[in-house]
Each structure stands twice: as C-alpha cells, then as structure tokens.
Amino acid sequence: MGNHTVEKIGGTAMSQFDKVLDNIIVGDRKEKDLYNRIIVVSAYGGITNELLEHKKTSDSGVYSLFSKDDDSWAWGEAITRVGQRMCTINKGFEHLGLDVQLADRFVKERIEGVRSCLIDLTRLCSFGHFKLDEHLMTVREMLSAIGEAHSAHNSYLILKSMGINARLMDLSGWMDTDQLSLDETIKKAFESVDVAEELPIVTGYTQCKEGIMGSYDRGYTEITFSRIAVLTGAREGIIHKEYHLSSGDPKIIGEDRVETIGSTNYDVADQLSDLGMEAIHPGAARGLRKTDIPLRVKNVFEPDHPGTLITNDYRSTDARVEIIAGRKGVTGIEVWDQDMVGRWDHDLEMLKHLAAAKIRYLAKDTNANTLTHYIAAPLAKIKRLTDNIKQDFPSADILVKKVALVSAIGTNMADTWVLPTAVHSLTNAGVEILGLHKCMRQVDIQFVVDEKDFQNAICALHRDLVETGR
Template sequence: MKTKHTVEKIGGTSMSRFSDVLQNIILGQRSPEDLYHRIFVVSAYGGITDLLLEHKKTREPGVYGLFANDDVSWAWGDALNRVAERMIAINAELAPLGLDLMTADRFVRERIEGARSCLLDLTRLCSFGHFQLEEHLMTVREMLSAVGEAHSAFNTVQILQNYGINARLVDLSGWMEECALPIDEKIQSVFSEIDVTQEMPVVTGYTRCKEGLMATFDRGYSEITFSKVACLTGASEAIIHKEFHLSSGDPKLMGPENVAPMGRTSYDVADQLSDLGMEAIHPQAAKGLRQAGIPIRVKNTFEPDHPGTVIDGQYRSKEACVEIIAGRESVLAIEIFDQDRVGYHDREAAVCDVFRRFRMQSIAKNLNANTIIHYVDSSLKRANRLTEALEETFPGAEVTIRKVALIAAIGSNMKVPGFLAKATGALLEAGVNILAVQQSMRQVDMQFIVAEEDYARAAKALHKRLVEDEAHKENAATGAGAMAP
C-alpha cells in the first residue's frame, strides 16, 4: 500500500458515544474527498467485553468466567442472553443515526447464537473423558472477545454507509473461517484488495490468527491489531482516540485546572506508562510502531480541534522536566526475607522462576543483601498461592504480603540534579512516609512506594511540586499563561 494514510483506533468508551465519534472524528468539516485515506480500528462498545469475559477492574465473571469455572450450572447461558440484550439496546440507541435495526439485530443474534452453539457442543464433547475443557479455554476466550469487536465494526459500517461514505467492513475476527493464518499474512492479504483512497476500512479490534493474540496480550489485543495494521500498510501516523487527553496527571485526582495535555513525549515515557498499567498504548504495540518509525498521536475524542499528544522515538524535552505523575493505587508488595541466602548470587533467579511459574509480572522490585520485594498487580487469592510456593521453595524464608501504592514521576529528560530531592521534600511536607524509592540510571522515572491510603495525597503533592510549580516558574520567566501544554 503506497498511499499516504493514517490508521486510527477508537476506544470502547468513545464508541459508546458514537454520535460524537461520527461528528468529531469521522465527518468533522471534511470534504467528501478528505473522508478517505484513513483506516479505523474499533473496540467493542464500553462494557461489552466485560460482559463477555470478566469485569476488567472488579473481576466479576462474564460469559467466559462462568463457563470456565462452573461445570454444573448453565449460568453462562444466562450471561450470554444479557450480552445479547445489551447489544440490541445499543443498536436501538444508534437508530437515530440511521442504523437499520432489523439488519443490526439479526447480526447480533447470528453471532450470539453461533457462540452459544459452540459452547454447548464443546460442553458435550468434554463430557467424554478423552477431551479436557482446559485445553480449549483460550480458544473460547478468543471467540467470545471477537463477538464484541465484530458488533461495533458492523454497526459503524452500516451507519457510515447511511451517510454516503464508502465504508468497508474488515472482519478479522475469523468468524466461520476454517483455518487461522499468521497475523502478518492475514492483514497483508486483506489490505492488498483495499484502496484506501476510495474506501474507508473499518477493522475489528480483534484478529484471529495462528499466533493467538489472547494468549500473549490478553485484553491488549486491539492495540496489537492497530499497530500491525499501521505497520503493514505503511501508515504515516497512528492515532489513538480516547475519552481523555494524555495529561500531566489524572484530572479527576489533581483537578482539571491543574493538569495539561503533554503535547509531545517519547516512546521511552510511553513504555513507563504502559508498565504502570496506564492505557497509553500496549508496549508491544508501541514496539512495532517505533521500529517502523511511525509516530503515535493520542487525541481526545471530545476535543477534536486539539492536536493531542505526539509520541515518537526522537523526542527529548529541551528543558529538564517531569512530564507526568502516574501510578497505581493498589499494589501488592511480596517480600522475601531470607538471611540464610546472603551471598548466594542465584537467589533472585530462583525467585523469578517461581513468579514465572505463576505468570506473575512485576511492576517494580527492590532487593538488598537478604531481602527481595516484588510489586505486583494481582488478586490477593492469586498472590497467596504464589506466597505458598515461595515458602516451599525457600523453607527458611519469611514471606509477607502488604498492600501499598506506587507513584512515578516520569519525563523524557530528567537528567539534572534536584528532582529526587524536590520529590522527597514534597512528600515530607505532605506528611507521607516513603516506604521505598528508586531511580534508574536512565533517569526517565522515579518510583515511590507509599502506604495504600496515602496514594492520593502523595500523587497530588508530587504533581504540585514537580509539574504545577515548575510550570508556573517557567511561565513567569517567559510571560506565558499558566499550565500551557
């Protein structure tokens, strides 16, 4: 594909306000000719994937969770009915935009009943001793995920066609396909037949492929699809539309008047944010775009005239500064204290082996002569099982779990003395006790571990001292307005 075009991803919360998406992102003030040269990758409507799999935050089971963990009741069937009802309700909400309800509802019923038939057949098959349900659960998870993505993509195409746009559904979900191709081959094959100068492809955020996206990326799969489509079609820019700006801090916590869009930052900063669980972009998705030299632009769906924040591989702020305060309010600190292993240089590798066995990813870690602490985002139940395994592996060790919070100050250029002193001073003045602190030699971030109940106070104190106060100093020196991005 030799044309100059963008690939644009629309998140689930934005999709749930599709009239805004239509006016702010797709139509705008564009002439008919300017509507094209764009590929859209769409997520499921907000909350649908939670109903299909499990709630992302509370972990309340959806269809998949009930099917995987309950082999005696048919609760998953009732949950699937609720998904269908919610999807049809969404269709009704979109009717004023020109969505044909008969066609849209028929599409929902076809996908929902197709999924139900597959799950019933699998249940019957696994009632025989030769077949184990656990061996098929990842396939089930992938199939259910695809239902939500296909629903939103199908509706989008129908609405756009009603507006006279030559929109084309690109269903990568693998529905009724006999075999799965490698992801690169699949995307290249589909787009070799598409002319983006004359058509507007609307792509499902989920791609069924030989590699199995869910097994590696779980619910980050839509960003992998987005990245792959951008890289394989040679996009000039990859744009992410979200319900908020990528700002210097959480406006709900800091106050909207105290934060500002970042404007520009680096892939290095984006990686740190991803590691903290902030939804800027999945690190593996960013990796592909970085290697292809494609910049990412994060835009606010509801402020279409704002240029957003550009992420690229070359950016480094001219003046040393903290660009963003981010963190996780609830983290588990797993501490392994073992005096008997002082001097054993392989003890960290042995601890990591246990973490790998439980597929537990550390956000950060500290260690000294006799103590190793891993900070993880996990349920307490799962962490307790890990703790039991650590105690079996290291019989003389004392293993404890504590709930804490992690806050980071991040910037593309922080290589000057003083930031760490300012940060610790701000926390001292706010009455926050620092449990642990670390800064890497790259000096792109400082991480502070504090008590869980101190998270909000600590985050606001750091933002005030390292972002707001510094911005006001710079504006006073230049005569610029407060908190200009």
C-alpha cells in the same frame, strides 16, 4: 511510508457514535478528506466485560460462567442478555441511519452461532476423552470477537447510509477455515483495499492461529491497530480516547491543575504502561517504535486539539518532570534471609518462582540479605507464590504488604533538583517513603508508599514537580 493514518477508537467513545461521526470520521471533512484513513473499532463500552468478565471487578461474564464447568446453564442466560443489550444499542443508533432490522439480524446470527457452538462443546466434553479446559482459550477468543464485529458492522451500515464508501473488514474469523498468523491475516485482508477511495472499518479483534487474546489478553484491539499501521506503512497512528494524555490523573489532581502533554516519547509510554496508565499497550507500541511510526493520542471530544504526539526521538530541551503517575493495588513481598549474604543464586531462585506463577514484578529492592519484589496480582495468586517461596527458603522471614507506586516521569529529568524536591514534597505531605528507585537513564523516579497515602502523594508531587515548574 504511506500517506494514510490508522486510527483506533475506544469502547467508551464508540458508545457515543454520534460524537465519533462529528469529531472523528465525518465532521466537516470534504469528500477526499474522508479517505486515506483506516478506522479500527473497539466493542461498545461494557460489552466485552459482559462477554468475558468485568475487567476491574471480575464480575462474571459469559466466559467466566461457562468456564466453571459446573453443569450450570447460567452462561446461556448471560449470552441471551448480551444479545439483548446489543440489540438495545442498535435501537439507540436508529436516528443515525442504522438499519436496525439488519443490525439485529447480524447480532442474532453471531449470538446464536456461538451459543450452538458452546452447547456442542459441552456435549462433547461430557465424554471422558475431551477436556473442557483444553478448549477454554478458543472459547475466550470466539466470545471476545463478537463485540468488535458488532460495533464494526453497525459503523459500516451507518456510514454507507450517509453515502460514504465504507468497507467492512471483519477480521474476527467468523466461519473462516483458514489458519493464518496475525500478520498474514492482516496482509491478506488489505491486499485489495484502496485507502484513497474507500474507508475501511476494521474489527479490533483479529482471529489468528497464535491466538491474539491468548497472547495479549484485553489489549488485542491495540495490537490489531498497531500491526495494521506497521504492515500498511501508515504515516501516523492515532488513538482516540475519551480523555487527553495529561500530566496527571484529573480525577485525583483536578482538571484545572493538570495539563495536556504535547509531546513525549515511547520510553515514557512504556513507563506509563507499567503503572497501568496506558497511552498504548506495550506490545502495540513495540511495532510502531521499531518502524518509527509516530503515535498521536487525541481526545474524542476535543477534535481541534492536536493531542499528544509520541515519537522515538523526542526529548525535552529543559530538564523537567512531565507526568506524575501511580498504581494502587500493588503488593510488596519482602524476603529476609541471612543465609543470602555472599550467595549469587538467591535472586535467580526467586525469579523462577515469579516466572512459574507468570507474574512480572513492577519494581525491586535488594540489599545484603533482603529481596523485595513489588507485584500486581490477585491475593490467591500471591498466597500460592509466597507458599512456594517458603518451601525453597525455609529459614526466611516473608513480609507481605499492600503498597502503592508513585512515579515522576519525563523525557529529560537530568537535573539534581528533581530528587530532593520530590523527597521534600512527600515528607512535607506526611507521606512515608517505603522504597525509592531511580535509574541512571533519568526518565523516572519511583516511590513506594503506603496504599493509604497514594492520593496524597500524587497531589503533592504534581504540585511541587509539575505545577511549580510551569
């Protein structure tokens, strides 16, 4: 195990790079304390949305416009706008010592290089032998890489201007002809790095033959972070976010009512990930967990706070609920079929449909003649799924309902008071429980509620399970 940390900085924080300098990278650190760290950076806030598509609203970005293949050149205008916004960001960091002319030249080289590539690909696909859809994932990989290359290059220039021995580590594969795996790419890049004497600034995107975007989609930055930590034998991984990992969502519950979680384990991190409240991408957590590297989640704007330490073996000494989390936008698909009674293959057939649609269920209910899966997927995809299920189960009644999942989570909930208190809390709040899931491992209890009751359920459970237990 090394003596260094690997630290990942999110996009929202990167957009406030003066705070990043003061609170993470430099601050009041002495010369030697600047090193023995590897910094992995995300693209500036909103840039990846403009390059691909908006993560939450699905508004079109360069990739989504290009992939429509409708002879429109709207993508060209979009990539011009992204380049202009990147240069505006550069100008905003001039007071930090950024060489804006050099930074703009870097942006224009990348933007125009990608534009030329996409024009050539469009021309090539005008011939019948080449199909655009066969190249779209490569296009997505190439576009996503621009954002991290931009922020890493800027960070490197600013740090060098401050006299810090920073080293730019562009893993985005620009003009690189090698086709290495993710691990091989990282190992090769760090062969000559001396973390005790230099500060590597690493792109969150890594170009590799398996395609990091294709494998992990928008979670690729944390995958890069995790693999670097594992392959370099880091002492600790640190993720700097714009908020603490708290006992609940402060925007719903109130900042004065939630508390920062001091310690938890990777099991709890997995439960949070399933609900979209990611402490870390589950694929990234896997590598850290298997090599027993602790993960610390810190708030960028409170650098003196130790944050949340996530380890393999932490378990609360007292039985208690640590976090209330939930997920809206969930659809329950209930299949009732009396021919199901006594048969063993209905569940298997249902799972085949989910697998074919590449949909993972978040929770599941079953009884003698009913199977209900709770999934998070676009409505069009759900419609195709239910149509296909109906073909295999023609006598079934299928009910599709919008719901929400709300969970009480903790490293040790082995106490009989938790479940009845939770049920009583929701009942008193006027929330109807549509489903309930409790595993024997005593780490979470999950309730299915109507989507309109989501906020009410979160607040009630936090008040009665977390706040009263303090």
